[in-house]
Amino acid sequence: MSIGRTIRIYLDDGSISGIRHAEIVNWTGQAISAPRTQVKSLSDWEESKKPGVYFLFGVDETSGNSAVYIGEAENVLDRLQSHVATKDFWNEVVLFTNKDENLTKSHVKYLESRLVQFAKSAERYVVLNGNEPQQPVLPRGDRDAMEEFLSNIRVLLGVIGHKALESLAQHEVPKSLENQAHEESALASNNSNFSLKVKGISAKAVLTDEGIVVLSGSMVADKIRDSLSTGYQKLRAELIDSGAVVKGSDGILRFTRDRLFTSPSQAAAIIAGYAINGRHHWQTESGKTLKAVEESEATSI
Incomplete structure (x- = not known):
């Protein structure tokens, strides 16, 4: 069964675009979000001068897509001040430290390594870390404590507005988030898994709270008809140009990674x-259409 959480968010100047402090009730960790323009103001926050990990969010200059850089430091504020001078892409930082003094250098290096793994696995942002940080060996108790810490980072980061650690579909779950995600995926019935078969084309998808996620390996028609809207034609071309859809050696176009769509008809x-x-065309394994599933769930409320 999923466990609810209570989260407190403090707006430093009363603005949602300014510095925000977020915490989960009864957890010793804490998050601070700040726009790049207010990094200097973090000097008034003792919470930012502790060991911790941080996320720099912005736009990748090459692709134009959302990007993130993940780092660690024994004094996060000192490191951020150096990034203001050396990294241009970012416009927001989200940092995580602990309210007590129990986070060590080894702990934050472990967190950094795992967070980079999760972000790359999720494929929501371009991860700008050149190399995957080496993961230190921790005592079993410390390692388990950091895995719990990671789970709460995932929650707070999402609440702040960044789903960088969230897998698009629950069929692939980063190892360290398996325990938490196991309950979530167990709640999802077979009615969340759908397939589409039209004119020799076969695709699979998972219905999520964000939309419908077409899974990697799903086929795509080689040709389009005039009835496909201009907007959808443009999106299709972008998927091919970005490498999200690629023609294989067998001449068939396929998705190379999971892709979120806003609606079943768009996908x-x-x-x-x-x-x-x-x-009408996405169906469960038993042949039930998505429309029928939605109507069934609506009448059962």
Whole structure:
């Protein structure tokens, strides 16, 4: 069973775009979010001068996509001040430290290494870390404590507005988040898994709270029809240009990674190459359409 959490967020100047302090009730960790323009103001926050990990969020200059750099430091504020001078891409920092003095250099290096792994696995942001940080060996008790710390970082980071650690679909879960995600995925019935089969094209997807996630390996029609809207044609071309959809040696276009779509019809149209009602064509393993699943769930409330 999923466990609820109570989260407190303090707005330093009353603005949602300024410095924010976030914490989970009964957890010793804490998060501070600040725009780049207010990093100097963090000198008034003792919480920022402790050992911890941090996320720099911005835009990748090469691809134009959202990007993140993940780091660690014994004094996070000192490190951030150096990044203001040396890294141009970012416009927001989110840092995590502990309210007590129990986070050591080894602990934060462990957290950094695991967080980079999670962010790369999630594939939501371009991860700008050149190399994957080496993971130190911790005593079993310390390692388990850091895994719990990571789980809470994931929650607070998402609440602050960045889903950099969230897998698009629960079929792939970063190892250190397995314990927490296990309960979440166990709650999802087979009605969350769908397939689409049209004119020799086969695709699989998972329905999530964010939309529908087409899974890596799903096929895409080679040609499009006039009924495919201009917007969908443009999105399809972007998927191919970015390498999210690639033609294999067998001449078939396939998704190379999981891809989130805002609606079932958008996903179905991109895959089929023409206008199509996704709620009628995405089906469960038992052959139940997405429309029928939604109607069934609505009547059971």
